[in-house]
Amino acid sequence: MSTVSSIFSSVGEIDNTTDDARQRAPLVLRGRGFSSITNSVSAIAERPTTLGWKIAFMFSLSLLGMLGACIGYLVTTGVGVWGNNQPVSWGFPIVNFVFWVGIGHAGTLISAILFLFRQNWRTGINRFAEAMTIFAVVCAGMFPGIHVGRAWLAYWLFPLPNQMTMWPQFRSPLLWDVFAVGTYATVSTLFWYVGMIPDLATLRDRSKSKIGQFAYGMFALGWNGSCRHWHRFERMYLLLAALATPLVLSVHSVVSFDFATSQLPGWHTTIFPPYFVAGAVYGGFAMVLNLAIPARKYFGLEDIITLRHIENCCKVMLATGMIVAYAYTLEFWTAWFGGNHFERFAFMNRAFGPYAWSFWVMVFCNVVAPQFLWVKKFRTNLLIVFIVAAFANIGMWFERFEIIITSLTRDFLPSSWYPFKPTPIDLMMLAGSFGLFFTLFLLFCRFLPVVAMAEVKSVMPQAHAHGNGEHGDHHKSDFQPDEHHRPGPGVEPSLTPA
Amino acid sequence: MSTVIEEPREETEIASEEETTELVGLLAEFEDIDAIMNAARGVRSAGFVRWDVYSPFPIHGIDAVMGIKPTILPWLVLGGGLSGLIGGLTLQWYVNAYDYQFMISGKPYWSLPANIPVIFECTVLLSALTAVFGMLMLNRLPMHYNPLFKSERFRRATDDRFFIAIDAQDAKFDEHDTAALLQSLGATAVETVED
Numbered sequence: 001m002s003t004v005s006s007i008f009s010s011v012g013e014i015d016n017t018t019d020d021a022r023q024r025a026p027l028v029l030r031g032r033g034f035s036s037i038t039n040s041v042s043a044i045a046e047r048p049t050t051l052g053w054k055i056a057f058m059f060s061l062s063l064l065g066m067l068g069a070c071i072g073y074l075v076t077t078g079v080g081v082w083g084n085n086q087p088v089s090w091g092f093p094i095v096n097f098v099f100w101v102g103i104g105h106a107g108t109l110i111s112a113i114l115f116l117f118r119q120n121w122r123t124g125i126n127r128f129a130e131a132m133t134i135f136a137v138v139c140a141g142m143f144p145g146i147h148v149g150r151a152w153l154a155y156w157l158f159p160l161p162n163q164m165t166m167w168p169q170f171r172s173p174l175l176w177d178v179f180a181v182g183t184y185a186t187v188s189t190l191f192w193y194v195g196m197i198p199d200l201a202t203l204r205d206r207s208k209s210k211i212g213q214f215a216y217g218m219f220a221l222g223w224n225g226s227c228r229h230w231h232r233f234e235r236m237y238l239l240l241a242a243l244a245t246p247l248v249l250s251v252h253s254v255v256s257f258d259f260a261t262s263q264l265p266g267w268h269t270t271i272f273p274p275y276f277v278a279g280a281v282y283g284g285f286a287m288v289l290n291l292a293i294p295a296r297k298y299f300g301l302e303d304i305i306t307l308r309h310i311e312n313c314c315k316v317m318l319a320t321g322m323i324v325a326y327a328y329t330l331e332f333w334t335a336w337f338g339g340n341h342f343e344r345f346a347f348m349n350r351a352f353g354p355y356a357w358s359f360w361v362m363v364f365c366n367v368v369a370p371q372f373l374w375v376k377k378f379r380t381n382l383l384i385v386f387i388v389a390a391f392a393n394i395g396m397w398f399e400r401f402e403i404i405i406t407s408l409t410r411d412f413l414p415s416s417w418y419p420f421k422p423t424p425i426d427l428m429m430l431a432g433s434f435g436l437f438f439t440l441f442l443l444f445c446r447f448l449p450v451v452a453m454a455e456v457k458s459v460m461p462q463a464h465a466h467g468n469g470e471h472g473d474h475h476k477s478d479f480q481p482d483e484h485h486r487p488g489p490g491v492e493p494s495l496t497p498a
Numbered sequence: 499m500s501t502v503i504e505e506p507r508e509e510t511e512i513a514s515e516e517e518t519t520e521l522v523g524l525l526a527e528f529e530d531i532d533a534i535m536n537a538a539r540g541v542r543s544a545g546f547v548r549w550d551v552y553s554p555f556p557i558h559g560i561d562a563v564m565g566i567k568p569t570i571l572p573w574l575v576l577g578g579g580l581s582g583l584i585g586g587l588t589l590q591w592y593v594n595a596y597d598y599q600f601m602i603s604g605k606p607y608w609s610l611p612a613n614i615p616v617i618f619e620c621t622v623l624l625s626a627l628t629a630v631f632g633m634l635m636l637n638r639l640p641m642h643y644n645p646l647f648k649s650e651r652f653r654r655a656t657d658d659r660f661f662i663a664i665d666a667q668d669a670k671f672d673e674h675d676t677a678a679l680l681q682s683l684g685a686t687a688v689e690t691v692e693d
Binding site: 033034035038159165166167168169170171172173175176179180182183186187190191194198201202204205206217218221222223224225226227228229230231232233234235236239240243244246247250254257453454455457458462463464465 | 550551552558559560561564566568571572589590598600602609615618620622626627632633634636637641643644646647652653654655656657658
C-alpha cells in the first residue's frame, strides 16, 4: 500500500505552478541537462522488467483474454448474447465505441492544437497521450466491427469492389464515421510514429543488445539528426499539426452526426457536434491525468511531467467540463423552448424516467466533480485530481449511456417502448476493452520512449543559441525563479571564426 | 573504422587488402548550442558546400546559419490534399450517383452537402500521408547504412552532443586543413570517417 500512497504524495514535488510575469515557468525541473533527459526516459525502456509491470500486464492480459473469449462467443452465437433489443439496437457496443473515441481525442489535441498554440508544456506529455489516443481508437474501432452482427462482413463498410457490384451509401452518417475514424486512426498513428523516429534513434544508439539495436534501428529508419533532415521534419510536423487540428475536431462531430441527423427525440439536435467535441476533450484529458499521475511517479518522471503539467490539464478539463455543463443545460432549455412534445418528454424521461440514476450519475461526475478544479489547492493535489479525473471518465461513459439507451428505449409511440438490460457479456466486453487498452499501453511503456525526448530538449533553455549561462548548470539542485534571465558568466561567443 | 586525427594513422598499414577503406569525411564534436552555431557559421563562410550539422533536436536558427533552402514539402502536401479532395469527390459520385444508384429516404443520388465530410476526410488523409512519406523521401530515409554510424562518438548525436560532418567530396576539403579549421572553431574532438 505504501507504493500506492506514494503515487499521490507531494513529497519531493517542486511547485512550479506559480506564474512570474517576467519569464516563462521552467518546463523541466531541477536544472536537468540534455543527457539527463535522455537517461531518465531511456532507462524506462532499458531497465529489466519490473515486478509491478509484470503484475499489471498479467492483469490486463487476462482482461484481454476475456474480451477475446467474449468476441469468440459472440461471433459463434450471434448478437443475442448482448442485451440489445428492438428498439435499443445500438446498446453497449455503441456506448463503448463513442466512449473510447472520445478518450482518443486528448492525444491529438495535445500534439496538434497545443503545438499550433505554441504551448511548449505539451512536450512532456504528448508522446504517451498520443499513444493513449491510438490505443483508445483501437478499442473504439473494434466495437462497430463486431456490432455489425456478421463480423466477417465488416469489410462491407469500405468502398471495395465486390462480386455483388454493391457499394456503400455515402449519404449516411454511419459511412462518414468509417472515413472519419479511419482517417483519424491513420493520421494519429503517423503523427505518433513519425514524432517518435528521433527518439527511437536515441534508443538505437544507446542499446547494448543486438536485438535492441536491430529493432530500434529498423524503426528509427536510419535517423541521424542531420539539420537538413530536421528542417524537413519540423516542416512536416507543422503541416501534420495543421491537418490534425481540424481532423480532431471533425471526428467527434462526425460521430455526433450519427445521432444528430436522426429523427429520434433526444438525438435530433444541432448542438451535438460542439457538445460532443468538448465532452471528448474533457474525457480525454481525464484519461491523460489518470494515466500520467501514476506513470510519472512509477517511472520517476516528476521533473519532466511536472505539477504544472498536471495543473494545466486540470484547467483544460475545467474549461471543457463547463462547456459540457452548458450543453446539458441548453439541451433542456431547447427541449422546453422548442415546444416539441416528444422532445420535452425525452428530456423529462432522462432526468426522471427509469434511467434517471444514469443521468444523475452523469451530472454528478461531469458537472459537480470538476468544480473542485477551480481551486488551485485541489488542482495541485494529485489524489484529488486523480479522483476527479476518474469521475470524469465514469461520467463520460454514462453520458453516452444516457444519450443512447434512454433515448432509444422510449421514442414516439409507447407501444414500441422497451427497456434495456445489459447482459454479463456486455459488462465483460466493457471490462475487456480496458484490458485491450491497458495491454497496449503497458507494452508501449515498457519498450518505447514514453516522453518525446527530442521535443523536450528543444524547449529547454539550453537549446537556444546565446544561452544565458545555463550551460554547466546541471549540478544545480533547485530552481531559481529568475535563473533563465541571469546573464551568463562566459563571454558572448564570437560571430566569426577565429 | 574511425580514429582521432592526432594519433599516427596506423590503420592503413595494419589493414588487410580486403578492408581497404576510403575517407568519407571529417566529423567534429561540439559541446553546446553556441559552439555549434558559431562553428556552422565558420564552416559555411569557409566555403564548404557538402557538409551538415547533426543535433539531438532541431536547433532554432540553424537553417539561416547553414543556408538551408525552404523545403518543397508544403507543395507536395498541397498536391496530396488536392488529390484527396478530387478522389473523395469522384469516389462518391462514381459509387452513388453513377455505378450503383439507389433511392433512400428520398435523398438525391448526388448531393454535395452529404458528400462533404468524406471529401474532408480524404483530403486530410492524403495530405497527412504525403507529409510523412514526402518528408521521408526528401530526407532519403529509411537509410540504415551510414558511415557516420561507425563512429562510437557519433552516438551522442541523438543524446546531448552536436556534430559537424564535412564530406571528403567537397571541393574545399583537405584532410589536415579542414581538421585544423574544425579544431579552431572550437571542436572538442575531430575524427575521420571512413567507409
